Amino acid sequence: MLKLEKEKLLEMHEKMVRIRKFEMKVEQLHLQGRLPGLKHLYIGEEAVAVGAISALREDDYIASTHRGHGHCIAKGGDVKKMMAELYGKKTGYCKGKGGSMHISDIKIGILGANGIVGANIPIAGGAALSAKLRGTDQVAVSFFGDGGANEGIFHEGINLASVWKLPLIFVCENNQYAISTHQPMVTAILNIGDRASSYDIPKFIVDGMDVLAVYEAANKAVTWAREGKGPTLIECKTYRFRGHYVGEGSRELTYRSREELEKWEKRCPIKRFASKLMEKNILTQSLVNQIDHRIDNEIEEAVKFAEKSPYPETQEASDDLFFEGAVR
Amino acid sequence: MRELTYAEAAVEAIQEEMEKDGSIFYMGEDIGRFGGVYGTTKGLWERFGDDRVKDTPLSEAAIIGYALGAAMTGMRPIAEIMFADLLCLAMDQIVNQVAKIRYMSGGRIKVPLVIRVPLGGLRRAAAQHSQHLESWFVHVPGLKIVAPSSPHDVKGLLKTVIREDNPVISFEHILLYKTKGEVPEEEYTLPIGKAEVKREGSDVTVVTYSLMVHRCLSAAEKLYEEGIDAEVIDLRSLSPLDMETLVNSVKKTNKVAIVHQACLRGGLGAEIGTSIVEAAFDYLDTPIKRIGGLNVPVPFSPPLEDFVVPTEERIAREIKEMLQ
Numbered sequence: 199m200l201k202l203e204k205e206k207l208l209e210m211h212e213k214m215v216r217i218r219k220f221e222m223k224v225e226q227l228h229l230q231g232r233l234p235g236l237k238h239l240y241i242g243e244e245a246v247a248v249g250a251i252s253a254l255r256e257d258d259y260i261a262s263t264h265r266g267h268g269h270c271i272a273k274g275g276d277v278k279k280m281m282a283e284l285y286g287k288k289t290g291y292c293k294g295k296g297g298s299m300h301i302s303d304i305k306i307g308i309l310g311a312n313g314i315v316g317a318n319i320p321i322a323g324g325a326a327l328s329a330k331l332r333g334t335d336q337v338a339v340s341f342f343g344d345g346g347a348n349e350g351i352f353h354e355g356i357n358l359a360s361v362w363k364l365p366l367i368f369v370c371e372n373n374q375y376a377i378s379t380h381q382p383m384v385t386a387i388l389n390i391g392d393r394a395s396s397y398d399i400p401k402f403i404v405d406g407m408d409v410l411a412v413y414e415a416a417n418k419a420v421t422w423a424r425e426g427k428g429p430t431l432i433e434c435k436t437y438r439f440r441g442h443y444v445g446e447g448s449r450e451l452t453y454r455s456r457e458e459l460e461k462w463e464k465r466c467p468i469k470r471f472a473s474k475l476m477e478k479n480i481l482t483q484s485l486v487n488q489i490d491h492r493i494d495n496e497i498e499e500a501v502k503f504a505e506k507s508p509y510p511e512t513q514e515a516s517d518d519l520f521f522e523g524a525v526r
Numbered sequence: 527m528r529e530l531t532y533a534e535a536a537v538e539a540i541q542e543e544m545e546k547d548g549s550i551f552y553m554g555e556d557i558g559r560f561g562g563v564y565g566t567t568k569g570l571w572e573r574f575g576d577d578r579v580k581d582t583p584l585s586e587a588a589i590i591g592y593a594l595g596a597a598m599t600g601m602r603p604i605a606e607i608m609f610a611d612l613l614c615l616a617m618d619q620i621v622n623q624v625a626k627i628r629y630m631s632g633g634r635i636k637v638p639l640v641i642r643v644p645l646g647g648l649r650r651a652a653a654q655h656s657q658h659l660e661s662w663f664v665h666v667p668g669l670k671i672v673a674p675s676s677p678h679d680v681k682g683l684l685k686t687v688i689r690e691d692n693p694v695i696s697f698e699h700i701l702l703y704k705t706k707g708e709v710p711e712e713e714y715t716l717p718i719g720k721a722e723v724k725r726e727g728s729d730v731t732v733v734t735y736s737l738m739v740h741r742c743l744s745a746a747e748k749l750y751e752e753g754i755d756a757e758v759i760d761l762r763s764l765s766p767l768d769m770e771t772l773v774n775s776v777k778k779t780n781k782v783a784i785v786h787q788a789c790l791r792g793g794l795g796a797e798i799g800t801s802i803v804e805a806a807f808d809y810l811d812t813p814i815k816r817i818g819g820l821n822v823p824v825p826f827s828p829p830l831e832d833f834v835v836p837t838e839e840r841i842a843r844e845i846k847e848m849l850q
Contacts, residue, residue: 259599261595290632291631291632291634292630292631292632292634293632293633294632295629295630295631295632296630296631296632300630300631302627302630302631302634302635303634304598304631304634304635309595309598309599310627310630310631310635312623313622314618314622314623317591317618317619317622317623319591320587320588320590320591320592320594320595320619321591321592321594321595321598321623322595323588323591323592323595324591324592324593324594324595324596324597324598324599324603325595325596325598325599326595327592327595327596327601328595328596328599328600328601329599331551331577331578331596331601332549332600332601338595350587351587351588351591351618351619354583354585354587354588355588355591357583357585357588358582358583358585358588358592361583362580517633518628518629518631518632518633519628519629519667519668520628520668520670520692521628521633521636521691521692522691
């Protein structure tokens with residue numbers, strides 16, 4: 199195990215649990231018909247967001263995807279404001295104007311989830327360029343999936359970052375399915391990380407179900423970036439334990455087997471990490487229970503806050519389009 | 527007063543603003559040492575260097591996306607896309623990202639971003655280097671659009687849009703870059719959303735923008751010789767539209783012709799015309815006339831290209847016909 203402070207390891211465990219419990223609650227609320235819109239759950243992939251973001255500072259940037267709740271929580275997002283946004287309430291992160299796929303918190307470097315696959319890549323690039331031009335040592339992380347890696351913008355975005363040696367870390371969360379389409383069906387290469395050689399940048403191909411493996415790679419990538427050496431590409435092999443979106447139901451078995459799902463579920467990143475921490479006596483069962491209990495309460499509070507909160511007034515639909523508020 | 531070309535006036539605006547504000551930088555294709563294919567940035571690289579005048583790969587989506595990410599995090603980028611036609615390669619970043627980020631964030635993110643776009647061709651460049659695609663972008667909430675028609679206006683408007691805290695597209699007609707006009711030495715700016723009456727007249731209001739301003743003014747002189755006194759309005763900003771100036775003119779002339787180079791179907795003339803009908807129906811004596819490009823891709827052959835785009839003669843003829 200890496201030479202990490204006990205507190206840091208516990209924080210990583212806690213963040214993964216917070217993501218898992220948040221997402222389980224979202225799934226439940228959605229299936230109960232209490233949440234409007236589409237929800238893409240991060241269940242199963244927690245080690246990627248937490249591992250990568252644990253290597254960052256608060257003033258570093260992340261740009262996230264349609265499956266973005268995990269990144270937001272890992273970067274320190276407020277679950278109350280997140281939940282309120284998922285309900286479309288005025289107290290949400292985006293005053294109800296964004297929803298699940300567009301949560302941002304610019305104050306803590308969350309440039310936003312994004313509904314268009316691959317589209318955050320150049321936006322993260324711009325944040326990295328900005329950091330370099332402003333002379334800070336901030337870095338930016340772009341998260342995308344195996345699907346996003348097949349968008350043209352992947353090429354444009356990484357090439358430019360490499361040419362300009364920007365402090366940027368590309369994190370490919372390869373969960374192996376773009377909705378229903380299995381990666382080998384549509385991708386000419388098995389390891390997306392291998393594409394790094396086309397851009398003359400370092401690559402890391404890691405077990406995305408192992409939070410420390412992701413952290414270790416991210417940490418090296420962040421150091422590389424802060425030293426002005428440029429971007430890196432980290433591919434995390436991972437798996438989503440749920441369908442592409444809540445409500446996919448049994449259709450997920452049209453493209454993957456129950457056996458495959460169960461095989462991956464056995465590699466649950468939270469259980470694996472918890473037992474590692476227990477072996478080292480960093481975590482105990484009673485501490486696990488304590489953390490679970492505290493986070494359950496946090497999530498319940500978030501739901502209460504969201505449900506109590508008002509919807510935006512309809513006249514607010516015209517606000518926030520331009521700076522200074524007015525639609526001109 | 528001294529005269530500058532349109533390209534020189536634009537560069538002067540950018541240079542003055544870049545000197546005042548270190549967060550402004552410029553990125554695009556061939557805009558560094560080469561100075562821009564149309565001289566859009568001539569001299570800027572020599573003055574500001576690689577950090578602030580950045581040549582990019584041929585990656586239009588990345589140009590806009592990088593500019594957006596920089597704008598969201600404290601910089602004030604100016605991104606150039608070499609031809610309006612190439613905006614097609616950056617549509618996701620412009621339409622889904624640039625225009626929507628602020629709104630989707632509930633107003634918590636600022637996007638001070640200028641996108642400069644040479645457009646319009648008419649240089650025998652054929653269908654993929656000659657388009658007027660402005661109506662697509664006017665249709666997208668969250669963008670402001672200007673289309674300056676003279677050296678004076680491009681300097682004043684560019685200074686304003688560079689200072690603006692919202693995304694703005696500046697459409698600049700390629701044939702205008704070499705045209706000359708008076709540009710004051712002293713500091714001035716022009717507001718977004720304000721049209722200019724270029725020629726006063728009492729018989730018909732001619733609403734236009736960009737290169738067509740000049741063709742309409744020539745057509746108006748021709749019509750005047752034939753006893754028709756046309757008022758020519760240069761919109762200068764396509765979004766938002768200056769409806770006040772348009773309505774005031776319509777109240778006086780009671781007749782409207784709208785002229786643009788873009789092909790007619792789905793063009794900005796439809797929006798302008800309908801807006802005038804909604805705002806000033808009672809003042810209209812005749813149906814509104816739209817004069818625009820034919821509904822075909824821009825052809826290469828000189829006589830064909832000249833035929834599909836409104837000329838001074840065609841503008842004069844069609845206005846005369848509508849008044850008969």
